[in-house]
Amino acid sequence: MTSAKSRPIFFRLDWRDAHDGVECKTIAAITLIVNDVPVWPLTGEDTDEFEWFTDELLAHLTECWKPLVLRQTYPIPVQPERPSSLFVEAQKRWSNLPGPTVEDEEVEAAAFEDAHNLANAFGGVTGLLPLWFVRDQDKMVIDTQEQIARVPIQDAIDALGAVGNSIAERLRKADRHRWAKLLNAWQHRDEGDGTLLLALTIGRDQTTAATLIGENVLKPPTSVTDAANDRDELRIAARMAGPMPVNEVKSVIEKLRSCEPLKAPKLEKSAAAAADFIKSSGLEDARPYVQGNELAKWLRRQLNVSDDRRIHPIRVLERDHNVDVRFIDFGIRSLDAVAVWGPKHGPAVLLNTTSERVRPSTKIWQNGAIRVTAAHELCHVLLDLEHTLSAVEVFGGRMPLRIEQRAGAFAAEFLLPSSEAAAVWRKMESPLNLEGLREVIDALCKKHKVTQSLAAWQIEHGVSPFHQETLAYVLDQIVPHR
Numbered sequence: 001m002t003s004a005k006s007r008p009i010f011f012r013l014d015w016r017d018a019h020d021g022v023e024c025k026t027i028a029a030i031t032l033i034v035n036d037v038p039v040w041p042l043t044g045e046d047t048d049e050f051e052w053f054t055d056e057l058l059a060h061l062t063e064c065w066k067p068l069v070l071r072q073t074y075p076i077p078v079q080p081e082r083p084s085s086l087f088v089e090a091q092k093r094w095s096n097l098p099g100p101t102v103e104d105e106e107v108e109a110a111a112f113e114d115a116h117n118l119a120n121a122f123g124g125v126t127g128l129l130p131l132w133f134v135r136d137q138d139k140m141v142i143d144t145q146e147q148i149a150r151v152p153i154q155d156a157i158d159a160l161g162a163v164g165n166s167i168a169e170r171l172r173k174a175d176r177h178r179w180a181k182l183l184n185a186w187q188h189r190d191e192g193d194g195t196l197l198l199a200l201t202i203g204r205d206q207t208t209a210a211t212l213i214g215e216n217v218l219k220p221p222t223s224v225t226d227a228a229n230d231r232d233e234l235r236i237a238a239r240m241a242g243p244m245p246v247n248e249v250k251s252v253i254e255k256l257r258s259c260e261p262l263k264a265p266k267l268e269k270s271a272a273a274a275a276d277f278i279k280s281s282g283l284e285d286a287r288p289y290v291q292g293n294e295l296a297k298w299l300r301r302q303l304n305v306s307d308d309r310r311i312h313p314i315r316v317l318e319r320d321h322n323v324d325v326r327f328i329d330f331g332i333r334s335l336d337a338v339a340v341w342g343p344k345h346g347p348a349v350l351l352n353t354t355s356e357r358v359r360p361s362t363k364i365w366q367n368g369a370i371r372v373t374a375a376h377e378l379c380h381v382l383l384d385l386e387h388t389l390s391a392v393e394v395f396g397g398r399m400p401l402r403i404e405q406r407a408g409a410f411a412a413e414f415l416l417p418s419s420e421a422a423a424v425w426r427k428m429e430s431p432l433n434l435e436g437l438r439e440v441i442d443a444l445c446k447k448h449k450v451t452q453s454l455a456a457w458q459i460e461h462g463v464s465p466f467h468q469e470t471l472a473y474v475l476d477q478i479v480p481h482r
Contacts, residue, residue, distance in 0.1 A: 011163035025174035060121035065189040073203030075108040079401040083132035194220030202238040233342035259348040264322035292409030307417040313374040324348040368451040375411035422462030453482040
């Protein structure tokens with residue numbers, strides 16, 4: 001029996017020397033323990049383990065080791081809230097796509113599940129819950145469909161490695177020659193071609209990875225361990241860029257490469273304080289909207305800016321946090337901004353003046369869309385860059401949904417507190433008609449230099465729930481697709 005006390009995650013193996021009276025050294029009762037609680041494989045009382053051939057689990061871990069450890073993206077353009085919802089979201093997408101495209105994506109999604117749902121290691125066993133292992137930045141998401149947990153990535157890698165090593169040792173003692181090929185493959189699981197490792201790391205095909213390596217845009221990881229550390233800002237940026245054409249990825253990375261490493265003690269102090277606020281306020285498991293909203297209120301208090309005063313997000317980034325902010329013509333209309341902070345580059349926020357959300361302005365820093373984007377990036381540098389996350393804002397990109405939702409809520413509340421939006425609405429006689437609400441939105445946009453979408457959103461969320469349904473209906477007519 002193997003165990004791992006005090007670890008947040010481990011596989012417990014209870015070895016069996018015989019099965020149905022026949023000697024068999026490869027069978028064990030297998031249980032996954034997360035935070036001291038059995039979470040897999042079966043449901044119901046007293047059914048937290050099952051007996052099966054462990055060589056099948058080792059074979060699966062060996063074959064899928066690199067994707068499990070390195071891959072952080074889904075194979076098709078969906079962002080499910082949890083891995084077990086992949087096919088639910090896929091079905092929604094497929095309902096509007098032509099047959100050949102659906103067939104191709106079905107193959108990709110099925111291959112993804114084959115690798116990341118460890119229950120597939122035990123072919124033919126019925127009644128098992130799924131066991132998804134999908135990496136999300138510095139965490140591993142473990143999803144059994146009934147439960148979901150997020151554990152530190154290194155703890156998850158250690159748990160997978162430990163159970164693999166335990167099985168390998170058992171097989172070696174049982175019959176070294178019979179299992180020689182599998183044992184050798186497991187021993188060399190961390191070795192791999194640099195192009196494959198880069199492809200998995202950035203979530204692109206090997207042809208794209210080879211192009212980026214060949215043109216000296218990106219350096220390939222030297223090993224699985226190097227890739228798993230995920231500390232290269234430029235590789236992360238390439239991953240977050242999602243489906244961008246290669247030439248656009250190259251352009252983004254070229255701009256990031258120009259950002260020199262800067263000392264930012266103010267940002268480090270503020271980021272630590274922001275993380276402490278989230279933790280001390282019991283917001284770690286709160287919805288993204290709540291986290292972003294509360295963080296914005298907290299930062300306004302820290303900066304001593306009252307709700308009725310306009311705030312300047314670019315100034316906050318530059319003056320209060322030592323962030324290098326630049327206005328750059330990326331020549332890519334689907335890109336809003338890039339933020340980076342790591343050992344080699346940044347902290348920097350590059351705002352794209354050719355984003356399709358940005359209207360021409362002689363005072364670009366007063367443009368509502370630019371200000372929203374800057375505030376959005378401020379949230380990222382405060383909460384999301386401590387693990388060298390390069391935040392690449394791309395329509396259809398790969399920023400995790402919860403992180404984008406949090407940054408969006410932060411930007412709205414930071415630039416225009418909902419209490420202020422509601423106060424102005426009441427001051428203007430609480431209109432519920434088109435003309436009156438247009439006047440309120442115009443007043444808020446002029447005073448706080450925000451977009452109409454943001455103003456409408458904050459009005460709706462600032463007033464009492466009694467009026468929200470009517471407001472939402474009218475606001476949708478003023479600002480469609482908000």
